[in-house]
Amino acid sequence: MAVTTVYKEPAPIVDRENPLESMMSRFNIAAEILGLDESTYNVLKAPDKQVIVNIPVTMDNGQIRVFEGYRVVHNTILGPSKGGIRYDMHVHLDEVKALAAWMTWKCAVVDIPYGGAKGGIICDPTKMSAGEIERMTRGYTLALKDVFGPDRDIPAPDMGTGPREMAWLMDEFSKTTGATSPAVVTGKPLVMGGSLGRVEATGRGVMVSAIAAMKKLGMDPTKSSAAVQGFGNVGSWAAKLLCEKGVKIKGVSDISGAYWNEEGINIDEAIAYKNAHNGRLEGYTGATSMDPDELLTSAVDVLVPAAVEDVITEHNAERIQAKLIVEGANGPTSASADDIINRKGIMVVPDILANSGGVTVSYFEWVQNRLGYKWSEGMVIERAARIMNDAFEKVYATSQKYKVPMRIAAYIVAIDKVAQTYKFRGGY
Ligand SMILES: NC(=O)C1=CN([C@@H]2O[C@H](COP(=O)(O)OP(=O)(O)OC[C@H]3O[C@@H](n4cnc5c(N)ncnc54)[C@H](OP(=O)(O)O)[C@@H]3O)[C@@H](O)[C@H]2O)C=CC1
Ligand SMILES: O=C(O)CCC(=O)C(=O)O
Numbered sequence: 428m429a430v431t432t433v434y435k436e437p438a439p440i441v442d443r444e445n446p447l448e449s450m451m452s453r454f455n456i457a458a459e460i461l462g463l464d465e466s467t468y469n470v471l472k473a474p475d476k477q478v479i480v481n482i483p484v485t486m487d488n489g490q491i492r493v494f495e496g497y498r499v500v501h502n503t504i505l506g507p508s509k510g511g512i513r514y515d516m517h518v519h520l521d522e523v524k525a526l527a528a529w530m531t532w533k534c535a536v537v538d539i540p541y542g543g544a545k546g547g548i549i550c551d552p553t554k555m556s557a558g559e560i561e562r563m564t565r566g567y568t569l570a571l572k573d574v575f576g577p578d579r580d581i582p583a584p585d586m587g588t589g590p591r592e593m594a595w596l597m598d599e600f601s602k603t604t605g606a607t608s609p610a611v612v613t614g615k616p617l618v619m620g621g622s623l624g625r626v627e628a629t630g631r632g633v634m635v636s637a638i639a640a641m642k643k644l645g646m647d648p649t650k651s652s653a654a655v656q657g658f659g660n661v662g663s664w665a666a667k668l669l670c671e672k673g674v675k676i677k678g679v680s681d682i683s684g685a686y687w688n689e690e691g692i693n694i695d696e697a698i699a700y701k702n703a704h705n706g707r708l709e710g711y712t713g714a715t716s717m718d719p720d721e722l723l724t725s726a727v728d729v730l731v732p733a734a735v736e737d738v739i740t741e742h743n744a745e746r747i748q749a750k751l752i753v754e755g756a757n758g759p760t761s762a763s764a765d766d767i768i769n770r771k772g773i774m775v776v777p778d779i780l781a782n783s784g785g786v787t788v789s790y791f792e793w794v795q796n797r798l799g800y801k802w803s804e805g806m807v808i809e810r811a812a813r814i815m816n817d818a819f820e821k822v823y824a825t826s827q828k829y830k831v832p833m834r835i836a837a838y839i840v841a842i843d844k845v846a847q848t849y850k851f852r853g854g855y
């Protein structure tokens with residue numbers, strides 16, 4: 428018998444602030460401004476569904492290891508729930524609950540017909556073989572086969588996952604249900620129904636919203652500099668596309684450290700280096716090493732946190748020098764930093780607006796899958812930019828109307844849409 432050991436991954440020790448509390452504190456402010464009725468408030472403050480699954484996986488050495496996974500569906504009043512799957516050692520239920528709620532708000536801000544969900548597995552994919560990750564992904568899919576579905580809940584990539592994992596998920600779901608279901612998941616490889624433009628969509632949306640914000644602030648991109656934290660899917664594409672608009676990217680970072688070049692980092696070269704070195708910038712010589720904590724407070728005009736939650740807090744917000752923060756990551760700013768940032772007059776394009784380009788193109792992918800048709804890359808880029816610019820203008824106008832920061836304005840736009848839909852649909 429192959430089973431030699433059975434054990435469960437220990438829960439990680441979490442020393443970050445709680446993203447769920449940060450999400451709730453902004454939700455509460457926006458709900459109060461809107462005068463949200465108590466019943467809708469009570470429906471929205473907690474997720475519709477929280478599923479915890481144990482996934483036994485045969486590791487390459489023959490041992491069976493049990494991974495803990497989650498899928499939280501926050502709300503489905505606007506449509507089937509949508510949201511990525513994260514593979515990371517820091518995944519925990521409160522984080523997934525916050526991320527799921529942010530998906531509800533994000534889809535409402537960009538006005539696409541989805542609710543919000545998120546999933547994750549506590550694991551370190553960098554220490555697993557492709558075969559182990561595949562078996563874990565298939566086990567997760569099987570465990571959640573009654574939750575997922577093209578009209579129910581549609582996963583996508585997030586940190587630690589990408590087209591490869593989405594392909595396994597689609598395959599396992601299709602085999603389990605006996606029908607090929609490309610629309611059950613987005614972010615798939617192109618050959619099996621992925622959309623042109625999805626891989627870079629989130630970074631592109633970050634660029635689009637950064638340029639829109641710079642226009643409002645009277646900043647010239649070609650005379651502006653930026654620092655980008657996180658050099659994965661979102662960070663590297665945001666850096667590349669901002670660079671193409673003339674912004675000088677002076678600093679970038681990943682888990683291996685932070686890298687600075689006063690004259691501007693050659694982003695294409697840095698991406699090529701990363702791709703040739705196991706996905707990491709470690710050892711990159713086109714820039715000098717710097718303290719990763721200092722990257723966020725460095726002398727740049729634009730700051731793009733594109734890694735994890737709660738990196739901008741009450742402890743470093745006072746020292747931030749950027750005039751504009753564009754949140755590529757979900758939840759990079761703790762609620763504890765909001766007052767400091769607002770007092771300093773820094774404009775923040777909040778996560779639920781700035782990184783919504785990813786789910787917008789995921790929506791396009793789902794539409795194409797359902798039509799059995801493919802759009803050109805140009806059409807995807809043009810339509811996504813239009814949606815993001817419209818959403819930016821709506822949030823900006825709301826911030827002016829209520830005299831609130833862009834983040835609270837985005838929550839107001841989102842909660843208002845959801846609350847109005849509840850009024851029409853009723854049913855509770
Ligand atoms: N992918 C998408 O379409 C979307 C992603 N997002 C959000 O964007 C963020 C990044 O996601 P994504 O780019 O997909 O994830 P990836 O896994 O592709 O990249 C994450 C990047 O962040 C780095 N990183 C992790 N921790 C730190 C840290 N403490 N300091 C500096 N860098 C760090 C990683 O480094 P290393 O690789 O060396 O570990 C990696 O470069 C997440 O918050 C995600 O939820 C939001 C919308 C859509
Ligand atoms: O593309 C999607 O459907 C969701 C992406 C996501 O997880 C996010 O926007 O945080």
